[in-house]
Amino acid sequence: MNVVNVEDVRVLVMRVGGTNCDAETKRAFDELGAKAEVVHFNEMAKTKNLLDYNALVFPGGFSYGDYVRAGAIWATGTLTRLKADLKQFVDEGRPILGICNGFQVLVEAGLLPAFNGISEIPEATLATNIPIGYRCKWVYVRHENRGNCIFTKNIPKGKVIRIPVAHGEGRFLFSKEKEEEYLQKLIDNDQLVFRYCNKDGEPANGEFPTNPNGAYYDIAGICNPSGTVFGLMPHPERAFYGWHLPDWTKTENVPEYADGKLVFESVMDYLKKRF
């Protein structure tokens, strides 16, 4: 596929019943000049071809009510019906982004962390928050990636960004017996992307509310070994404009954009250079 102009970049924002962050996610890409389309999974499977798109997004929400386990039903559906296309999509380095419920889907589908390619069974999970309960608030995350993740290329390593979370199941976990081994892999492969931290960038060390859900190693977002599949619990699309910021009314002149834009910009830069 040869894309010449930014407006030819085709981003697929996929949704199913219960997805509810699709419009603002599309808006973020559109604002940067891309052509994002919100497509229902039914329509996708029936009449569309995944490989017609340059990037794929699983947005936030409660897909299929998140019955069973957050993201599990969609992940199963996606895998079985689009398996071959998805594999090719990843193999060709086309970016995939999962936000909140989308992150849960990517993990459930084995697309993340995908240490050895797409895994048959999930290698991690996003468990019920500790303390238990749905929570909507702004947090700080520190950028930990050394340059592998194409979604955060425009964010310097060590930069602290402000971004909101809103979920009840966001506690990133590996299975107990493998957690150290897997964490080492994440670090070695440069798959660790965001960690919850305080405003000075010091890791939360599991402490609530700096770490809002009890995630292992304060993990907020990870990518796959090739850096083209990225999932995170916080919502960059809700931290896009300056007036999204929790304290924008403090400033005399409202900033035009907020930190979440960096994620969308990074992937757009990648797409522009690549095609």
Place this chain on the structure above:
Amino acid sequence: MSRYVKKDVPFELVEIDLATADDKELLQISNKMGIGLNLNEMKIVQNYFSKKQRNPTDVELQTIGQTWSEHCYHKTFKGNIKTCSGEVRSLFKTYIAKATEELDPKWCISVFEDNAGIIDFDKNYAIAAKVETHNHPSAIEPFGGAATGTGGVIRDILAVWADPIACTDVLCFGPLDYDYNKLPAGTKHPKYVYRGVVAGIGSYGNNMGIPTVNGAINFDESYVGNVVVYCGCVGLLPTDKFVKNTQKGDVALLVGGETGRDGIHGVTFASAELTKESEEISRPAVQIANPIEEERVKRAINKLRDSGLASAITDIGGGGISCGTGEMAERSNLGIHVYLEKIPLKYQGLAPWEIYVSESQERMLLSVPKENLEKALEVFENENVTAAQIGTFTDDNILTVSYNGHKVAELDIDFVFNPPKFEGTAQWQPPTLKEPTFAEPVNLTEQLVGLLQMPNIASKESVIRSYDHEVKGNTALKPLQNKYGGPNDAAVIKPLSDSWKGVVISCGMNTNYGKIDPYWMAASGIDEAIRNNIAVGGRRIALLDNFTWGNPQKPDRLGGLVRACEACYDYSKGFEAPFISGKDSLYNESPMGPVTPTLLITAIGIIPDIRKTVSMDLKQSGNTLYLVGKTYNELGGSHYYQLNGYLGCNVPQVRLESAQKTFKAITAAIDNGYIRACHDLSEGGLAVAATEMAFSSDFGVTLDLGKVVRSEDVCRNDQVLFSESNTRFLVEVPQNRRAEFEALMKDVDYAAVGEVSTEPKLVVSGLDGKQVIDADLAQLRKRWKEPLRG
């Protein structure tokens, strides 16, 4: 011989021998069938069928019972009420709608007529707003009751073709530490109810992806037996896509959830008093929520709207399909033939009348021209939403219902939709109350801490954060301000990508004042809702009214209701803030007595540019704090009195002329950018407002009570600090804007009363110049956050 004759058909159908029933038997029939009709109404039904020379079926009686219920028809508000000064023919027309009619603003597109009020917004878009009550179900099953209340009001927004963009919720509970031993049989503990209701609201709104952005929580003993749950929703619609034009031959399309036995007799249950048997008898009246189903329905309906395939829409809520089908036919002056066997069921075994009146959730009714049917069905199929053709609209003005080829009901729509008038007597006696006399407390800091810890004033953060208030990415002013979670006065939503215009959502409610005088409770509620809106930059305000009252057949309850309605007219008209929609819930009585009359006023304003929005947290040390508005000796019903065990009688009034000027002056100052922070004075008065503004920032505040503009009878520090007089704002103005600001305030009461200081402390000097409060703000914030930590 039984009056219930089973008909010879292959399903359950009963004919009721009404013709020969005497008065006692008529009431027995009404009771046995659970239709809640009184004797007069039963006689009219009897008369109708005797003219038809036949007896009614159970389907027919149930249909009439549902449609004539207080919940569906609002008999009390439309009825005739005798008062000491003459007869009021319809409270609704005489007070609520009259103000709107007389104001007749160009920007009101549809008021009171449809499922939600519709007002103009921007470009080709309108705003729809509706607030519902869901008290009775929430008392029986808190989670399900509150969740389906939210689901129901969202459907009201869908039913005017709007896309829901924000939810609100205002809740009233008994004290969370209420003594278990004092609970009457069948009444659930306030803590259980509180947890369930909050979880229910969060679950529905979050799952559907609609931000819950505004609300309030109130606590009072009278809510122990009568929980109050107000669920509101605001929507956005392209004005030219609104269609309400059902034609003869159009297909009645039922979409969404399947029909089951949940929610049988919801409306008749909602129109009766709660008793200790309510749990057992009325458990089936509470519906079961499935927000994901409604999310899918929403998507499909938005698509259908944009493609113009349907001719009308309504929601299936109270009274089920029996009300929805009848209403849609009546609205277009048509009849309808409904085929009950075509209604998708959750399970088999429902009698026809159950199918017809079930209030199972997530269902909408559409009328679709035949030629569009195929395309419309495809829209629903693509979203995995079930759509069933359940009937056809006719031009005979008759509601015909059949089941498997047998006619089970045939009613004149005119008859069904013209219930007999409610007749009531209203008698309001002012309670005998006195102002308390007690010495001014020596330690006012302690009083302030006491106020901050009152559940009505304490931080609601644990509740608010369990609601997603940012989904859709359009929330410009959040309910909680920045890192300390300061309580903003209103929420601002920026719904259009290509416009800076915002929707401003706020509310007002002062139930304690109603114990003194419902008139001033209503006036204060209106003032509070408007001033909350004005405080963040809102204007051009539309109002919604929600009444929760006791049994209107009791003259004192009705008397209070009439007084509240009088104020609604006076202040809606006076503030040029028309009512656009409302809803009442009466018969809120339990073994513990009637609910405290609870009027919620919701205000929907606009702000031309959201970048001018003002939040309540202090911004910069050295800035001046002005108190705008005058402080009166009005502590009756105040939280300060309540804290000290008094009610009092000097209830806050609203002085229309000066209030109008004050609101306009604040708006002008915001538009000119002179105001950096603004907070309305309400619960806890000046002291609580100043404290909240300060501890929501990293700054401090110094106040000089001697500077406050006040009436002559305000002569104590506690009165200045804690009076809850209406129409007052505490505003932060930069030094270099003072002159311009003061020029704008020249016609209103105002005074520079303090300053933003660097050190995070609240320092107040009293009327005699001596320091009366010197408190650490981090401590005050901590105390404020403690009580409802979750």
